[in-house]
Amino acid sequence: MRHLHQRLQLYTQGNDTYIFVPPDTVGAQSLTVHRSSGELVLNPPHSLPPSARRSGKTIFGILGMISLSLSEYVIVMTEREFKGRLMGQDIYRATDFDLLPLSPNINVHNPPHPVEAHLIALVRAHLMGGFFLFSYGWDLTRRLQAQWETREKDSDRPFWEAADDRFFWNKFLQTRLIELTLGNTSQDLSPYILPIMYGTFDLRNAVLHGRTMQICLISRRSRFRAGTRYFRRGIDHEGHVANFNETEQLLMVEDGATGGPVPASGEFGTQMSFVQIRGSVPVFWAEVNTLRYKPDLQVMDLPDTAEMTRRHLQEQVSTYGEQALVSLVNRKGYEQPVKEAYERYVQQVNLPGVKYQYFDFHNECKHMRWDRISVLIDELESDLKKHGYFHLAPNKNEVLQLQRGTVRTNCMDNLDRTNVVQAALAKWTLNQQLKALGILSNEGSIDAYEAISKDFREMWADHADAIANAYGGSGALKSDFTRTGQRTNKGAMEDGVKSLTRYLKNNFFDGARQDGFDLVAGNWVPRKTPASSMFLVTDPRPLITRSMPPIASFSLFMICAGLTLPRTSDYSLFYYFILWLVLLSISLGFIVIHGIDYVSWPRLIPSTDAIYYTGPGFRSGHHGKGFGGDMAPKTRTGTSISTKWLNSGKKRVGVSAVEEGEKKRVD
Template identity: 65%
Template sequence: MRPLHQRFNLYTDSNEAYIFVPVGESVAAQSLTIHRNTGEVVLNPPQTTHPYNARRSGKSVYGVMGIISLTLSEYIVIITGRELQGNLMGQEVYRASDFDILPLNSTLNIHNPPHPVEAHLLALLKSHLNGGAFYFSYGWDMTRRLQAQYENREKDVDRALWEVADDRFFWNRFLQRRLIEASTKQDLSGYILPVIYGTFDIRPVFLHGARMELCLISRRSRFRPGTRYFRRGVDHEGHVANFNESEQLLLVESQNLLGGATRSFNDYLHKFSFVQIRGSIPLFWAEINTLRYKPDLQIMELNDTPDATRLHLLEQNTIYGHQTLVNLVNHKGHEKPIKEAYERHIEQLNLPEVRYQYFDFHTECKNMRWDRISLLVDKVEDDIRKHGYFHLNADQSIPARVQQGVVRTNCMDNLDRTNVVQAALAKHALNKQLQDIGVLLSEKGVDDYETLSKDFREIWADHADSISKAYAGSGALKSDFTRTNKRTHKGVLEDGVKSVLRYLRNNYFDGARQDAFDLVTGAWRPRKTPGSALFLTTDPRSLFARSMPAIAAFSSFMICAGMTLPRTSDYSLFYYFVLWFTLLAISLAFIVIHGILYVSWPRLIPLTNVIYYSGPGYRSGRHGMGLSGEMSITSGKSAKYLNSGRRRAHSKAGIEEGKRVD
């Protein structure tokens, strides 16, 4: 593949241009100029010198994330900090740790934008960059699994890294749009850096004389991304929420390699890859936040639900081969309706390359009997054996094995239960791989060797925490089992704390996080007039509704003051407490009854059509919507908060969460 530049000096030519000059490369390396007035991207001829009056930045630039257009200016997003995470197949893998945002508008101060809408959008962009887990490599395609890279190795020789990247996991694909378009006339491949949003961990392992490396990579899809309650289910293109591909690599070194030497692709005697996927249940469904601990479950039976489900499953068949769908949701209570709807649609579709397997996780593993995960492994063992894994043997000209199928696991969030099951399946595959090459005897397993077992558990637990933080806002639940192979009472208490954090984040902070996802991935695109997006910085709720939290807080303060402050008279405080307890009760009752008014909803792509859906399907309740159950989030006339003017009617096929321009 064509090489990428790894480091630049940044020069600012007054108010005219930004110039990126590669560092430590041959004189033939071409610098890049982005003109601030026109936004034109120009690749300069070799040995072009920068203007004498250009000012050099004090920071090194390690990559260009791309260019994003907001309401007053376009901005170049650059990587100014990186942390080495490890060496994979002889190529260094980095985590982006710091970013700078460069405005093309020369009159705009990035730290003090002249309009509140621009300031709000910049804050969303910064929060996404600072809160994400972005990984990249200059010489290894982080977006594609090993098998896909090997199968396409011959035709990829003369292609750029961005050209071969898996479009699903090329997280900054939308930001790189301008550079990619400019590449039709000039070769900008050295500047287009694909970045994944996910996890990466690699650790050395030494067992029975074999030096190995154990690696785990997860890749988050840029299609239908978002937060726990604001992105659920499938869209009309067949993309599901929280879709992640997890690849476990086992690399066995040749015996004649020196310890500590950098390994290249050909220095490994065996290379194994085992891939699993996870994703939201591929139906149109949602959980509506109402400030209650359990949101309202809603399933929308649209006319094109079978088509969307089929699209999703067939795409996975095309990419991975046969699928085993492992469903872990509860068979009773709150989760029962979504389980039944999923099973009904899978049965109706009757796809030959898809097999459904249900496992009642909470019932089977109750009373902390987590060893019973083995029951599920036994149920899907035949499928795992048929799917196989990818195995390159240095002594053979063709792969010893290829992976012909994949296990797709889901629970409600595709986080906690899914993490435990995927780790168990990955351990099962690792045992088979080590046995195949004679490192382990057939009766032995990973858990029989504490050092190997500890590294395996920590890799998967860290992986689970990272995916959970990205989607739900806290570390994964049940991670004590992944880390220690035991479910503990301490772990249960820690899960309680994480559950509280999730509740707070999902109800009061995730609206802005969802907006940041939609902005960076291009699901929402702003107009060049900030006045068209004033709804982002205004609160459309009535003054009465906005005052309720303040009244509740002040009433609580007055009650505490009456109980704790010293008395200066003998008068009874009975009526004083009656007044403030009454106000506190009224304000809290109003907040609970009208709960959706106090949830932090996304503003860029509002969920009005989901919240007020009234077509065929199922809804567990209509809590938080007022006494009538039909309250508008926008409290009447001012509906800019959710839908640019007024609440729309809902047809049977009317759930749209696509691109929006404001």
Template identity: 65%
Template sequence: MRPLHQRYTLYSERNDTYIFVPEGEAQSLTINRTSGDITLNSPKYTVPYAAQRSQKAIYGILGLISLTLSMASIAGPSSCFNEDFFVAEYVVVITGRNLQGQIMGHDIYRATEFDLLPLAPVSALVPPHPVESHLLALVRSHFNGGNFLFSYTWDLTRRLQVQWQSRDADIGKAFWEVVDDRFFWNKFLQTKLIELATAQPHAAYGSFILPIMYGTFAIRPTFLHGRHMYLALISRRSRYRAGTRYFRRGIDDQGHVANFNETEQILLVEGQTTHGTVRAQDDSFASKLSFVQIRGSVPLFWSEINTLRYKPDLQIMDLQQTESAMHAHLTTLKQLYGPQALVNLVNQKGHEKPVKEAYERNIAQLNLPDVKYQYFDFHAECKNMRWDRISVLIDQLKDDIDKQGWFQLNIDQPKPVKVQSGTIRTNCMDNLDRTNVVQAAVAKYNLNEQLRALGILSNTDGVDDFEAFSKDFREMWADHADSIAKAYGGSGALKSDFTRTNKRTRKGALEDGYKSVMRYLKNNFFDGARQDGFDLVTGSWIPRKNPSSSLFLVTDPRPLVTRSMPPLASFSLFMICAGLTLPRSSDYSLFYYFLLWFSLFAVAMVYIIIHGIDYVSWPRLNPPTEVIYYNGPGYRSAHHGKGLHGKDEPSWKKTNWAAKVSRRTKSIVDEVELGSVKKRVD
């Protein structure tokens, strides 16, 4: 593959251009701030003498993002200020990175700092439009809150088996051409550069296109029975149907499911050595082994509607396209990974039961070959902290795991010893806590089999018999679980004490209680903005031409009575506490005082509970109104938080802004033309 530039020096020439100069003797790149044109300079180009050098080092260009048309004041010849509109386009760059580790001689970095460089010259006297400022804050929050990984020399997005299978076809191609499209997180931002690289394949534009991946990476050296090894764990999050826990569930019409993650466990084994000898980590391992699992939301059209209650309202939609969407999803998985073993951990009783029944009904109707369904009632089997019962599921999956195998490449053989011929696809409701526990157990079983096949472990030994090795394995999987849970659910993973220690403890249960409270608060009051950040960066929503048409993003359309209830409840509670704690200067009874404030507090809280849907932080770019007010065939657990009769529309729906946005997103490509970015690259 063609090399990527690893570091740039940034120059700006007045307010006209940005010049990115790579290290070495490579061609530089100029971006015109007025027109947005991108030009690859000739090898003999020299930076103008008057150009100003930036003090920050640039470690990668993530792409360009168009926000909304903004208003600038430009001084005219008569010293008056004329108002003019321009496209608010920004270059997103990496200005900070941390080395996460090294695998087979390749450095893996995590992006830690980002900068957004405005293209159009913004007047210092006039701040950006409020809509533009809001969208800027969403972009910054998204990048600062995520775990973004990249490498200049190794493809993080593809598992070892795929890299080996396509090694000949990859020769001479740029990085962006070979990465897995699902995990190319910034592909939408790279639209302009990709178009230039496609139109001019012999130019060096591809060396400026740095793909980043949203996921996790960890690698640890270990020693077992005279063999030096490295154990690595990589998770890759799909950019399709990306988002937060309650605002991205189920499947879409194209067969993409929410919270889809591919997890690869890699074992790199060196040749026979003596204890205490540590070799440099390069690509000369005696054996390379890879085992892949996947997770994703239940592939149905379903959701959980937040109403401020701890248990949201469950909504399952029996749409005509359910069968075709599920068929597309499973067929794609078979094409990518091979035969599928679907492990469903959803409860068979209570709130989750309808999801289980709908999943099983549709799977039975499809009756696809090479798709096996396996149900395991996790909570019922493991109740009373009987976590050893996970072995029951592993026993049920043994035949599938053994048949699917793993990928193994030995240094002394030109072809793989084994290839993985299928995957275990695991899901629970959130694809977080129960899924993490099961995937770790499956990975441990497979690791035992790999070490036995290599002759490092005997048939009677297991990973758990070697505490140091087992501890590394458990901690890697627990950290991996926490990262995926934070990205989707807003807090660390539940049940992670079992993953870390092989035991379920009361302390772990208390920690899970705290994490559950944090999830509740974030899912109800903060995830709307987080979801907007996902939609904006991945291209699921493209800003409008005119900022005034997007004022709904920065205004509160709810009526005064709705907005006044939280302050009223807070002030009433304050007055009650003041009456109970402050010293009294008279002997008059406070009965009527407390009656007044208790009554106001009760009225405010009852109103908030009845109209709970009005107080949830909903996404504003792509509001889920069609899901909330779905009245077709399917299942609805309740209609909480929607007024006294459970049918009232929320204030933000009555203003029609949400409905307009929903209609607009269906024809987004035809309606929006910002600069040269006219379509989304998929």
């Protein structure tokens, strides 16, 4: 593939232009961004104007451009962290960013309007809170088998064109540069278009029976239907599911029993790849936060559910081959309706090459019997052998085996139970690969070799924590089993802390995080009039709703203060405590009954279609809507105003047509 510029120097000409100069590439064309018009122009080599002033920071890549309410911005990467060397190429994580405004009147550290300040903060928080990976010489967005299959076609293609569209996280940000490249053959901006991936990367070196090897674990998060745990569930009207991740485990082995260090080139003779996928249950469902520990579960039977389930599964079959759908959703209680809806629609679409496999995780593994996961592996063994893995011969010209199918695993969140199962399947496959290479005996296992076994467990545990933090807001539950091979009481206590952390973040912080996803992904595009977006920085809830948390806090303070008062009159203190206890009880009761009004909801693309859905399906309850319950939008003054602020972001660009189409179908 064509090269990418690895380092850029930024020059400015007053408030007129930004000029990006590649210092390490001989004869390269610099890129000028005209701030007044937004025009991007490639310059002849060695044509830097004498008046240009060099900026102090080195830039390691242009992530793209984004238009907010008052200005357009160039997003650049100013710091990177080396993560390892894979296939002879360096892998980095992007760690710091700058937003360069085109408008000369904008100071990104002190924007002139609160709406612009809010939008800039959303972009910054998204960039700093994500785990973005990239390479200048190896396509991180595509699994090894896909790269090998298109190797001839890719030889002269730019990086951005070869990248997997699902995992090209900054595709929307790079729209301007891509369109200019496609629309003008004399202005090829491809060396400046750096694809980044949201995911995980871990690489460990090992020596086993004299064979030097590397084990690498990569997860790739889809940019479609991306977001946070409770605000992105299920499927959308394009067949994309929430929290879709492709996980690839690579095994590279040096030919011959050298037992020495990793080759200086980073290239290994034998290369193997095993891919798994995870994603939300592909039906229309949601969980509505109400401040209760368990949100209201909503399953929506829409007219096109079967068609969207079919589209999603067909895409997986087309991309990966046969599918083994492993469902870990509980068969009883709260999760049962989601399990039943999944099974109903999979049976209805009845696709060839798709097999459904249910595993009752909590029942099989109760009382910490986590070794019972072997039951699922036994049930899947024939599918795993049939699907196989990718095996590239040492000469790199011959494929000894292709992976012809994948296991698609999901639980309710696609985090904790899913990761335990995926790690077990990955270990089973790694053992098979090492046996095929003659490194392990037919009865051998990496469990017998503590060094490599420990690295394997840590890789999968770190991988689980990263995916869980990105989607759920805390590290993965049950990770003590992945990390140590045993389920412990200490691990159970740690899971309690993580669950509390998730509850707090999901209810009180994830609204802004979801807005960041939607803004950077292009699902919502700001208008050029900040006044039209004032709903982002104002609180239109009624005064009584806003006053309850301060009243509860002050009442609790007064009760605590009363405990320190001198006991001059127990009679008067009795009424003192009664007064503040009554106020505390009333305010807390109001907050619980109107819980929806206190959740941090996303404002760019509100969740009203799920909150107030009244069509066919299943609803576990109508909590948090006040005394009117499911009739709250029509009967309760507070909620009707709240509905207005939840709907205030409806005027949007991008997927708004999809969302509004959904609303038409529901209503």
